[in-house]
Amino acid sequence: MNIIELRELTKSFPGAGRVVDNVTLNIREGEFVTLLGPSGCGKTTTLRLIAGFEYPDRGSVRVSGQDVTELAPYHRPVNTVFQDYALFPHMSVEQNVGYGMWIARAPRAEIAARVIEALRMVGLQEKAKARPAELSGGQKQRVALARAIIRRPKVLLLDEPLSALDAKLREAMQVELRHLHQKLGITFLLVTHDQTEALVMSDRILIMERGRVVQDGTPPDLYERPASPYVANFLGTSNLLRANVAGQDGDVLAVEAGPIRLRVRMSRRFEKTEKVTLAIRPEKSALMTNARPDPGRAVISGRIIDHLFQGDVLRTSVDIGLDTPFLIDTQLASSGASQRLPPTGSEAQISIDEASIIIFPGWSGS
Amino acid sequence: MTGRGRRNLFAAALVSVPLAWTIVFMFAPYAIMFTYSFYTKKFPMFVPDFQFGNYLMLFQDIQYRQVFVRTFKIASIVSLVALLLAYPVAYCLVFKVHSRKIRMAIYMAIIVPLWASYLLRAYTWKTILGSQGVLNSFLVWSGILAEPTPLFLYNQFSMVITLVHIFVPFMFMPIFTALEKIPRSLLEASKDLGVGRLGTFLKVTLPLSVPGIVAGITFTFCLSFGDFIAPFLVGGPDGFMIANIVQSQFGTALNWPLGSAISIAILAIVLLVITLSDRLERAGRLDLG
Numbered sequence: 001m002n003i004i005e006l007r008e009l010t011k012s013f014p015g016a017g018r019v020v021d022n023v024t025l026n027i028r029e030g031e032f033v034t035l036l037g038p039s040g041c042g043k044t045t046t047l048r049l050i051a052g053f054e055y056p057d058r059g060s061v062r063v064s065g066q067d068v069t070e071l072a073p074y075h076r077p078v079n080t081v082f083q084d085y086a087l088f089p090h091m092s093v094e095q096n097v098g099y100g101m102w103i104a105r106a107p108r109a110e111i112a113a114r115v116i117e118a119l120r121m122v123g124l125q126e127k128a129k130a131r132p133a134e135l136s137g138g139q140k141q142r143v144a145l146a147r148a149i150i151r152r153p154k155v156l157l158l159d160e161p162l163s164a165l166d167a168k169l170r171e172a173m174q175v176e177l178r179h180l181h182q183k184l185g186i187t188f189l190l191v192t193h194d195q196t197e198a199l200v201m202s203d204r205i206l207i208m209e210r211g212r213v214v215q216d217g218t219p220p221d222l223y224e225r226p227a228s229p230y231v232a233n234f235l236g237t238s239n240l241l242r243a244n245v246a247g248q249d250g251d252v253l254a255v256e257a258g259p260i261r262l263r264v265r266m267s268r269r270f271e272k273t274e275k276v277t278l279a280i281r282p283e284k285s286a287l288m289t290n291a292r293p294d295p296g297r298a299v300i301s302g303r304i305i306d307h308l309f310q311g312d313v314l315r316t317s318v319d320i321g322l323d324t325p326f327l328i329d330t331q332l333a334s335s336g337a338s339q340r341l342p343p344t345g346s347e348a349q350i351s352i353d354e355a356s357i358i359i360f361p362g363w364s365g366s
Numbered sequence: 367m368t369g370r371g372r373r374n375l376f377a378a379a380l381v382s383v384p385l386a387w388t389i390v391f392m393f394a395p396y397a398i399m400f401t402y403s404f405y406t407k408k409f410p411m412f413v414p415d416f417q418f419g420n421y422l423m424l425f426q427d428i429q430y431r432q433v434f435v436r437t438f439k440i441a442s443i444v445s446l447v448a449l450l451l452a453y454p455v456a457y458c459l460v461f462k463v464h465s466r467k468i469r470m471a472i473y474m475a476i477i478v479p480l481w482a483s484y485l486l487r488a489y490t491w492k493t494i495l496g497s498q499g500v501l502n503s504f505l506v507w508s509g510i511l512a513e514p515t516p517l518f519l520y521n522q523f524s525m526v527i528t529l530v531h532i533f534v535p536f537m538f539m540p541i542f543t544a545l546e547k548i549p550r551s552l553l554e555a556s557k558d559l560g561v562g563r564l565g566t567f568l569k570v571t572l573p574l575s576v577p578g579i580v581a582g583i584t585f586t587f588c589l590s591f592g593d594f595i596a597p598f599l600v601g602g603p604d605g606f607m608i609a610n611i612v613q614s615q616f617g618t619a620l621n622w623p624l625g626s627a628i629s630i631a632i633l634a635i636v637l638l639v640i641t642l643s644d645r646l647e648r649a650g651r652l653d654l655g
Contacts, residue, residue: 051554051558052557053554053557053558072557073554073557074559074561079559080558082551086549086551086552086554088552088555099556099559099561100559100561103559103560103565103569148558151560
């Protein structure tokens, strides 16, 4: 059953144009869905339209079968975790968490019990009497969560909830949010610009670009089969090569990009000289160590620009005679791997897993 | 001379001018006034003494007590009316006017009368409320009144109007600032948690604007309490305020000791109000970050 249904939702702001452009989407009950995109892509506005803080120019919002487009935020069965937490500074932690029930005149005993339960759920029961100003960023985050889940909303909306936390805490909270989602069984809709966050937490990711949903799928789906160069480069990194079709023989496609010639397995038909974009993942490419390539791997040659040490991964930039350098990621599993690498400025051969090359019609960015 | 010594000397030089200014023009006059308040009036002037007769008179003489009570009442009414006028305006300006330009334009329009002469603004009300004034002329012209009424001017009503008009920007400014500081996400969070407009106002907006209200009341109350021009221009006989008594003691009545004692009493009341409001503000000061 669909818990959220957006139909042709459109919202413009003066000076910013159409921020949300004809968005239609469904979210099933109990799903953990992420709206992913760069800042300004309309993901936060979409969330605010669902919460009721913005009113759409066109289209409708349905939550569990009920059309809530015309309803004020306080009549919608959803709750929000705000990016800046939005804790009431003049109330203690327990007053913050119990605020909604208290104003709704719920019985005192019931409020107290539910507040403790919600705080226990986020592991913060010992801070019940504290003021928000006395809490750390991570603790404020937990209070905001407890406050949003205390009434078991049909949908929990999370607006970049982890963006203000440091890297370590963010990773821990990603796991905790995932667990909280399983424990509560309610639908989570997360908005983020952080692709790792989206990949780690979501059942399903919707990628947004300029107000539209451009792809919708599970994390492995999107990573392995991006529908456009934009998605390929937004989820992880991709080398995007503008190329032309040189010929097609059965399901082997010959393409050329400047001095580079590649043969790729491809069942789809292309015209000769048609413009295409190749997307190649840095981790599916390697610097060749032996003279002859393994079967199923294409080879291109270039000159090494530099190596960037990133801890577990070494990222090598190679000049292959095109505008942008080609990136290669090498896993540094065995110690001493970095010592055997060819020095900067030396010639190198790159081998690429042919099966991982994705071809999009047209040139990206044009 | 060591570096630290030189820095200390420099700091002392920097502080000395304002310090000297404060001593000569504030503490010295207050000290003189405080001393005078214990002197005894003796025709034609007064003689040095140390007695509490002047202070006792403030409590014993019903006339002075009445004026104190009236001044307190007027200052309270002025503060209350100014609050009731300024708060809705500040609220609408902060939350309902979305264009920053228009908001600042209206803000300036409210503040700009402060640059006009105080005397002029008080005097304006004389020409509006007087029996030959704008209001009476209009009422007679429109046939609501048969002849001009003297009821508008020279009473407590005209004084409250004048004082509110003069001091309302002092109420408006701190409330505006306090409301503007409230993050919008707090109001959204309240609505998100199922609380309607009124509940959100009463439980979030209003409590968070209390520091502004306290500051506004302090300004308006203290300024009205010590005012003597509005009573003088539009107040009439029953609009006499405590500052007018002080003025007359130092002037025509030539009773400096009594005038000093009253001044000290006013000073004490104003200091008390400021201290109370400071306490309140500290208690309510919150980290909105």
